[in-house]
Amino acid sequence: MQAIVIGSGVAGIATAIRLSLKGYKVTVYEANSYPGGKLTVFEKNGYRFDAGPSLFTLPTLVEDVFRDAGENPEDHFQYIKKDTACHYFWKDGTELFALAEPAKFAESVEEVLGESKYKVMEHLDDVRLLYNKTKGLFLERSLHKVDTYLSSEVLSALGVVHKLHLTETMHEVAAKRFNSDKLIQLFDRFATYNGSSPYKAPGVLAMIPHLEHNIGTFLPKGGMHDITESLVSLAKRRGVAFSFGQKVEEIQVENKVATGVRLENGEVHTADLVVSNMDIVPTYRRLLPNEPAPEKTLMQERSSSALIFYWGVKREFDKLNLHNILFSSDYKKEFDEIFNRQVPPSDPTIYINITSKDVPNDAPDGCENWFVMVNVPSDQGQNWEDLIPKVRESVVKRVNAQFNVDMDALIEVEELLTPQLIESKTSSSGGALYGASSNDRFSAFLRHPNFSRKLKNLYFVGGSVHPGGGIPLCLLSAKIVGELVPEAT
Numbered sequence: 001m002q003a004i005v006i007g008s009g010v011a012g013i014a015t016a017i018r019l020s021l022k023g024y025k026v027t028v029y030e031a032n033s034y035p036g037g038k039l040t041v042f043e044k045n046g047y048r049f050d051a052g053p054s055l056f057t058l059p060t061l062v063e064d065v066f067r068d069a070g071e072n073p074e075d076h077f078q079y080i081k082k083d084t085a086c087h088y089f090w091k092d093g094t095e096l097f098a099l100a101e102p103a104k105f106a107e108s109v110e111e112v113l114g115e116s117k118y119k120v121m122e123h124l125d126d127v128r129l130l131y132n133k134t135k136g137l138f139l140e141r142s143l144h145k146v147d148t149y150l151s152s153e154v155l156s157a158l159g160v161v162h163k164l165h166l167t168e169t170m171h172e173v174a175a176k177r178f179n180s181d182k183l184i185q186l187f188d189r190f191a192t193y194n195g196s197s198p199y200k201a202p203g204v205l206a207m208i209p210h211l212e213h214n215i216g217t218f219l220p221k222g223g224m225h226d227i228t229e230s231l232v233s234l235a236k237r238r239g240v241a242f243s244f245g246q247k248v249e250e251i252q253v254e255n256k257v258a259t260g261v262r263l264e265n266g267e268v269h270t271a272d273l274v275v276s277n278m279d280i281v282p283t284y285r286r287l288l289p290n291e292p293a294p295e296k297t298l299m300q301e302r303s304s305s306a307l308i309f310y311w312g313v314k315r316e317f318d319k320l321n322l323h324n325i326l327f328s329s330d331y332k333k334e335f336d337e338i339f340n341r342q343v344p345p346s347d348p349t350i351y352i353n354i355t356s357k358d359v360p361n362d363a364p365d366g367c368e369n370w371f372v373m374v375n376v377p378s379d380q381g382q383n384w385e386d387l388i389p390k391v392r393e394s395v396v397k398r399v400n401a402q403f404n405v406d407m408d409a410l411i412e413v414e415e416l417l418t419p420q421l422i423e424s425k426t427s428s429s430g431g432a433l434y435g436a437s438s439n440d441r442f443s444a445f446l447r448h449p450n451f452s453r454k455l456k457n458l459y460f461v462g463g464s465v466h467p468g469g470g471i472p473l474c475l476l477s478a479k480i481v482g483e484l485v486p487e488a489t
């Protein structure tokens, strides 16, 4: 039996592997000339840059794909565990080098920010419990199948219902526990891991720091793009065919059954099942124009997007690590600008990722490859040409002040990624990084299911559908679809 996957984002590749394990002959049609979607890479003048994701958590989900395919992950995919989670910088000169080990992190918080280490440990224990009790319901199974609600996972979540923070926002959870504004800001930041505002995202998402502070952060040995490369190689070993530079124009439907795809060049390819790894909004608007669309789901607010400045920097910075954050002075205003006013923040929090700290070949000797990211709204037709230079100017000014340097004199290579480019390169609606935002208590339930309720043999994976955006959740969407589809006969 034949299966077609539309798109080779991380979820599309993992789904192709999982369908091959179910006995399907799989073809992946990818619009770009390369695999990976957002999880891609480029090089310029001796600098290598991971173009999209930079934070790698839950590596076991990548390893699971190898294990489930009967291979030893270590033979094909290696990574390191970081001792340091993130280096944080505030404008008043406060610096917190957050170690990965929870007790050491708590001690440094007490020393630098004056918040009790016991309170920090108590918080990390609570978010561990929150994650462990809810992941089975919200992340690992289809939220849209009756079986899920009859499973032990529901009982597990109900057992801690008083700890799910059902009536609070993420910010309220942190603000209730801690006195230090800086520590509250640090925990609030995790709302951006799914492109949301801590002042709107539901309190249950306070679980996100569990991944970074209790389990840890990791880096593939050759950088993030190793994830794409190793999974594509596995897919090829399993006989998956990749057809690059082939844009799907339509999902073919007959009598409420998906029967294949029509490509931009007019070719029609039939299949017993079709999986779309394209963002759910254009999947309905462009590939299924004649089918009724789930408007409420498609109209959900998009997650934040980003402006990324890729800088080849001809100097090394001792204070910086793989992940670094330069916090803004007014976090509430920053999120108000992103989500309510839909403009880039006037005083942005700046994330700097430098893989050459751990992968020396990523930059020439004595130099560093900076991935400098600012959260901005998704593209709603803003005048980016006017806005981008202003953001760049405020980023350079802040970095200069923080580290007493002249960045413009140190940058010898520069590239840019914008919301519009993210959309044109990956079809992500508005260039959103994570599909819909989680700025609503019910957002988890509004995400599109991993299958079509109306069309037989049609499935959906990737950051815009259940369980959500980010590499780990995309891999889980592939796993859920792998479980939902029948064995090929």
Ligand SMILES: Cc1cc2nc3c(=O)[nH]c(=O)nc-3n(C[C@H](O)[C@H](O)[C@H](O)COP(=O)(O)OP(=O)(O)OC[C@H]3O[C@@H](n4cnc5c(N)ncnc54)[C@H](O)[C@@H]3O)c2cc1C
Pocket: 006, 007, 008, 009, 010, 011, 012, 029, 030, 031, 032, 035, 036, 037, 038, 039, 051, 052, 053, 054, 055, 056, 057, 246, 247, 248, 249, 277, 278, 279, 306, 308, 422, 425, 426, 427, 428, 433, 434, 461, 462, 463, 464, 469, 470, 471, 472, 474
């Ligand atoms: C700048 C940036 C930073 C991020 N940081 C992180 C991070 O640190 N950690 C993290 O976990 N996540 C991060 N994310 C989010 C993460 O990258 C995404 O959630 C994930 O990679 C999305 O994967 P996906 O499977 O949904 O597919 P995508 O990567 O969105 O790829 C979809 C693919 O489908 C193809 N396609 C679309 N339409 C068609 C069509 N009609 N025909 C054929 N092919 C088509 C596209 O060309 C593309 O290759 C970041 C994202 C960005 C952009």
